[in-house]
Amino acid sequence: MNRQPVLEGDRVWLRPLQESDWDALYEIASDREVWAMHPSHDRWQEPVFRAFFDDALAKGGALAVVCKGSGAIIGSSRFQEYDPAGGGQVEIGWSFLARPYWGLGYNGEFKGLMLQYAFRHVGRVIFRVGAENEISRRAMANIGGRLTGETYIAERAAGPTEHVVFEITRESFASGPLAAQFPI
Template sequence: MIDRQPTLEGARLLLRPLRPDDWDALYAVASDPLIWEVHPAHDRWQEPVFRAYFDDAIAQGGALAVIDKSSGAMIGSSRFQNYDPDDGGSVEIGWTFLARSHWGGTYNAEMKRLMLAHALASVERVVFRVGETNWRSRGAMEKIGGRLTDRVDITQLPAGPARHVIYEIDRTNFASGPLASD
């Protein structure tokens, strides 16, 4: 069984369970339209759309607030979702976004390393659903050692169906991959 709402700490980041009182700080980050421009839910910067996303994160559990330790500021969020205990176990890491001020450096890699190390102590495999045309996230997945599978998931969004490709990282790949020594 995996703890889907741990507190995880790295050199630059603190990840802790997302709380209802995090709304203002997280929406301040998420209200930037450029964060969502290549995401399948490209309208998530709008308050009613993000409110539904935030409320779902709280209701589902598994959501984490991402805090920059140097400033104490909330800079994004991620989730552990869809835990499956069968066949060695798997969990999905997703619904991740970071403030643009924290793009292109080591923040995403540190966040994913912390989350992967936590998850892979309890499950054999972590899966990631990425919008098929979200090249920014697909590139980030490749940087952290995600292996593209042949599986596709179609999610119905208000704007219509969105195709997602599936990446995986298992214990073996993680132990020998780019995040192992990060």
């Protein structure tokens, strides 16, 4: 599985993240409200976001989300933890979107593109969401995510932070809320 594909939808396209995307992404990330409910609520600070951005470039799998209408970068996401064994699994995460695009279906579109692509290669996609992040939990429900009962503890600046694990399987995606727009 190529974790940095180019994917195109009706309103967005995704492409591999590049060092030259720093200014556009940090402009989005510097908005404190983007991170208000996120476990890494300090990610609006330049040194914190720089570490996040550098990690994305170093690990691969990071994608820039680009608005087709304006050509502007409006967010980012990643494919990580790809494991082809036993039917295959990959994680989608580290996603964020500029606030003017919240609640307008952009999250569903870029995640739908990523899921559609992932299910060509794996049978299961997981998402680790901060246990207290109600915005992301609602977004997961909107795209057909199912809580697994698994948890994950991530080290953050404020200390250990609990995450819950959502999953979407190839089968559940094929009959879920994004199936008509993103057939597999």
